[in-house]
């Protein structure tokens with residue numbers, strides 16, 4: 001089968017046309033051949049990863065997922081394109097059936113998502129993620145157990161799906177909030193939602209679910225990669241993290257300019273220079289922040305790196 005070629009990112013006549021613009025990003029569509037991928041690396045404890053989209057509109061400067069782009073130019077222009085996997089629901093239905101035919105009593109565990117944000121803005125229009133939740137819940141009709149699910153996002157759009165989320169018996173929501181300072185967020189991830197919007201989304205999820213009628217999800221705040229928080233914001237930020245049952249911190253991935261290897265992009269390396277007061281003694285800054293978390297959040301699990309990304 002011919003490799004898909006994306007207009008604007010390849011020479012000659014593309015086999016897949018730009019469908020439209022969404023904001024300032026190029027949107028492509030493509031049918032996926034498979035959806036559930038064997039989980040490896042820091043999330044190897046799960047059976048599968050699930051990415052409804054390729055690419056991510058948020059285009060965070062440090063995003064390691066850029067390394068898995070279809071071409072060098074798309075890697076360089078991370079954040080300016082997104083590929084919609086149009087047939088996701090049909091493929092997931094087939095893949096869940098294949099799993100439960102072999103393991104009728106054993107729910108699979110899914111990490112959604114490892115290289116995209118399942119609730120990036122275009123989800124508000126295409127609703128691929130919502131449809132996937134629906135398919136996962138439909139297995140109950142055949143008396144199969146609902147999958148164990150972890151949703152990794154930084155988007156308040158997740159609150160749209162509370163009606164489905166509360167039906168998962170084993171759900172963990174990992175909300176990414178790598179800094180407590182809006183100034184820092186705007187430098188490292190200018191297209192992403194505000195810190196306040198993310199915290200409000202978690203509060204809304206917790207307040208909206210009646211434990212007598214639905215299941216309350218476990219909540220992690222992933223402060224990953226740990227970015228600087230300005231001293232004047234630090235205490236207030238950490239106190240707000242009490243809303244979670246787990247807080248995860250992690251260093252930046254190492255940086256290298258290779259495809260298919262998780263790596264921190266040069267863009268983030270350049271921004272780090274602006275925060276020399278934190279990065280000149282990075283290990284010390286990290287340890288200081290960790291100690292503050294442990295002192296101020298006695299009732300919250302504080303985890304680091306790979307340990308923090310498990311469901312349990």
Ligand code: SF4
Pocket residue numbers: 056057058059060062063064065114115116117154
């Ligand atoms: S939201 Fe996640 S996947 Fe998207 S660019 Fe940021 S770090 Fe990468």
